[in-house]
Amino acid sequence: MMHTEITPTKSKVLPPEQKQTIFGWTKKNLFNSWFNIILTFVSLFIIFIVLKGTLTWVVTNADWEVIRANYRLFMVGQFSEEEIWRVWSALLYLTLLFGLSAGIWKGTIRQLSFLLTAIYVIHLALPFLSGHTKIWLLSNIVTLFASYVIGLKLPKGKMIGIGGWLFSIIVILFFLQGFGILPSVQTSMWNGLLLTVILSAVAIVGSFPIGILLALGRTSKLPIIKYFCIAYIEFIRGIPLITVFFSMQILIPLFLPEGFTVANIIRVMIGATLFTAAYMAENVRGGLQSIPKGQFEAAKTIGLSSIQSTFLIILPQALRAVIPAIVGQSISMFKDTSLVAIVGLVDLLGIAQTVKSNPAFLGHHMEVYLFVALVYWVIAYAMSYSSRRLEETLGVGKR
Amino acid sequence: MRIGRLFERLEKMLVVNILAKKSHVSTPFWRDNRMIPIMLQLFFAIFVLLLCGYLINNALIGLERLGIDFGFDFLQRTSSFNISESLITFQPTDTYGRALLVGILNTLKVSIIGVILTTIIGVIVGIARLSNNWLVRKLSGLYIEIIRNTPLLVQLFIWYFAVLLTLPSAQESISVAGFYFNNSGIAMPWFTTNDGTAVWVSLFIIGVVGAVIIWVIQLKRQIKNGKRTFPFLWSLATLIIMLVIAFIVSGSAPVNIDNPVLGNFNFTGGLRISSEFTAILLGLVIYTATYIAEIVRGGIQSVSKGQTEAAKALGIKNSTMMRLIILPQAIRIIIPPVTSQYLNLTKNSSLAIAVGYQELVSVGNTSMNQSGHAIEMIIIMISVYLIVSLITSLVMNSFNRRMQLVER
Incomplete structure (x- = not known):
């Protein structure tokens, strides 16, 4: 909004408009000094070596059958087939909490819920999961959206949300262990x-x-x-x-x-x-x-x-x-x-x-460890990302 | 004087008693503000002591039941297990005590080499994070985000099981520029001393000392007279002259190069590094360097922007500015967290047990399984780590004190 009057006596000299071209950008960010030119080529070389190694491995040697065949084992281990509903119920409770909190607090927790939805959708698209699993996944997604909508309108939402999280460990352990009410696993x-x-x-x-x-x-x-x-x-x-x-x-x-x-x-x-x-x-x-x-x-x-x-x-x-x-x-x-x-x-x-x-x-070995590393990475990265967001919203260190 | 005070207090007490006509009973001790903390602490101390006593009593009964008598005498017994790599000679006929010593030395070996390498890589990556080269910035950021968010143990397993052990056997080693890579480790050329080495080393030391002295003198002259005196070139020339003299006197190269030779089963000669050591070293260095890098980046960013601008205004070039203006100020903020990363690296070296590098925890674990003296072994392991932590903190704290800004 430029409403200031520009009079000839008080003329502002604007800086010359800079056109951002691809060439200009590359020159400014990659080739602005001889040292940076060397660095750029070294980096390109590293990227080339890593990509070449990875791609050759993925195309020629990698066989992801080991992950597909043991997917269930990776996730829940030897939890028996008849009792698996308990793990799902525990997960459903967590999904519910995420949805509610996303509705109540928005912000970071809403982004985490998006991530959760994305993970569910990706799993839904995996061809090797059984129909049973997919029903559970679908109900999780539905729960997430339903609880999000509820969370948006819930009176005294924060109290309920905090209470839900406080009890979450007990509820989850109840589903898994049974505490004598359900048969123990x-x-x-x-x-x-x-x-x-x-x-x-x-x-x-x-x-x-x-x-x-x-x-x-x-x-x-x-x-x-x-x-x-x-x-x-x-x-x-x-x-x-x-x-x-x-x-x-x-x-x-x-x-x-x-x-x-x-x-x-x-x-x-x-x-x-x-x-x-x-x-x-x-x-x-x-x-x-x-x-x-x-x-x-x-x-x-x-x-x-x-x-x-x-x-x-x-x-x-x-x-x-x-x-x-x-x-x-x-x-x-x-x-x-x-x-x-x-x-x-x-x-x-x-x-x-x-x-x-x-x-x-x-x-x-490589396929197995890479898959495990990926699972750890997704969770840890989600946590560190939300921590950074929190840091920004709380303004820690800026006061 | 004292009597006067006594009267004062008596008077006060009287006044208080008169004011509180009802009772002259003082506050009961359980409601006395001075007594409550003392009693609380007493209860706490008694509770802790009783708990410890109960646990130790149980432990003693348990040990008696198992027929194990507590004591460190077993350290003198024959260990009868083998340790594949050690800095001092070790045979299965040696004692548990010596085995532990080997373990401690192996821990120190991987920690010290790890700390040096991780510092170099960490500082480079940390500075690269702030580079004005877009590609370098993104690449180092990617490295940090990937490595920091996966567990070290997974990385160790990847290095050991998925990379190093899948290399070909010794006979079909991959060779790159005199380095041989195979599934039992890395063999590389190394130096051996010859007759001239002593001459070379002593003349080199003299050369370095001389170079430093000349550098200081020339720099002082430059500051005094305001004319360029080229201190760096002078000192370099001094060093080169000394080395030329060394070559003339000894008539040989400073060291001989010893190349690894493939024998029937494995390489002999040169420097051979086992896969286990490579795995733990690679894992520790690559993992810890990301933390160091983030600390270095934070330290550099904490130096106020005016310093950079002032340096630029003086026409100082980037590398000099980094070396003489930014890093000396950043290092004050960097040292304390880096110290704790060094300690983390040392403690994380205990994960070597998972890839079979026999350091303290691994040797301790084997000894405790063989001898049954579990509690003693745990005490020894824990004390060694505590002592190492203590020494590292002391050294880094004194370094820190020297680096801190001297304030009025």
Whole structure:
């Protein structure tokens, strides 16, 4: 909108209009100095080598039959055919939550729901999935859209949404484990992507409250609690996750009274939770330290007790500031669940190890691992993308 | 003075008591604001101690039941397992203690080489992320996004099982410029010392020292007189002269080159690197470099734009600006997170157990399965990692302190 009057005395000299041609763009961005010309050619060479290698492999050697034949194994492992509806129901609950939240909050979660829809649609198009599976997929898509529409109009939507997410772990575990109401499915049957997702969800959700407590303990003025928290956090952060898993495998049976056994999966869950909690604590501590002292003092002046001011004034602000860091930690936990394949659990990577040693598919390591890597990548990338979006919308680091 | 204060306090107490006519009973200790924290901590300490005691008691009973007596004596017993690659000699007849030492050395070997390589690649990629060349920028971004979002263990398996082990056998090695690649590892030419090496090395050191001294002197003269004195050319000339002298004195090349030779089963001579070591090193370096790259990028971007503009206004060329103005300021922000990445790399080297490179955790795991002394082994493993973490933090912290801006 140019409404300013241009008088001859006050004439503005506009910069010469630049025409963006392809040639001009290439010259400006790729060939603007001799050094950049070299860099461009080196990059082109790298791209050429990688593309040539990949394409030759894809055309001549790659055989994706191994993925097609074991697709179900990769996803849910040995979860039996009659009980598979429970996994689907758990997934349906998650879809419902995604749809509702997309309607309630919009923004990032809506984009994640788009991604979810895209994944369902892609699976719908896969030729080798059974009709049964496709019905479930369709109902998931329908649920997603229906709950999105409901979410848009739901009164008190935020409360319902938060409540739904809080209960999600319990609901999912109920469907999978049964809690005595449904017939129980042995935890050793929980394999594949299913196990990876459950493990990371439990570790992330479980470590969160412990992490907050540790962070509060570390910043508190009570010496015994403070030094206990410091010792715990620094100890855990100093050792590799795999040694934590090994210790849990060996120490938990030893530390418990005779005749009391804990399933392997639970031991790993405890280990992963205790491990992540230390890192969560450091993230939360960063947030706590970023809160100006005036907030404490203001809370005190209006007569809040120290517990009230911590939980009502300080923590909400501190957590808001470190959401990106917490998502980052969650991504790294999600990736680290692959380590359970070393201690004998059959998660997504564990399934890959079994599938590739199946004599029928010998010599197709690359296909198996690439597929597994792709699944991890899609989930981790979705998480990191949403974390970046959150960072932008929250304006963290800009205030 | 003190008596005066005492009276003051007595007076206050009296006043308080008179004001609170009803009762002169002091607050019960469980509602005393000074006592509550102390009691809470006491309860906490007692709870932790009881829990530990209970667990240890259970463990002792369990160990007794299994017939294992706790202690580190087993380290002196014969290990009777083999370790395929080690920096010191090791036979199955050696002790568990020596086996652990081999494991620790292997961990340190992969960590130190890994840290050096990952720093080089990370810094290059981090700077490439900010390049004004569109292709370079996108390419490094793609590399970072792909590698960062897949688990390290999957990458290790890809390197080991899907790349290195699928190479042809030693007899049909792929050879590129004197390097041989096969499924048992990489064989490459390496240097061996000869009679002249000592002369070369000593003269080279003298040359470097001399070059530095001349560089400093020439630079000072340049600053003082304002005339170009070409410090770099001078020092380069010094070094070259020393090397020429070295060649005349020794009459030979500094080292001999030893090429790998294919024997009946595998290569001999040269430098041979096992597939396991290659896999863990490649995996660690390529994975950790993405994190370093992001840290370097963040560090460079955090240097205020005015610095770049000022440097450009002075007519300083890009590479000099990066070296003398941007990086020295960025490095203060870069060091602390990079330290934790170095530690992560060291800790992640424990994943080598999955590809069969025998470092600390792998050796520890074998020993604990063979000897049954699981708790002791776990204690040893954990303490080694804690000590390494501690030393790395100390070194990097002192480096950090030297680099920090000296403020008033």
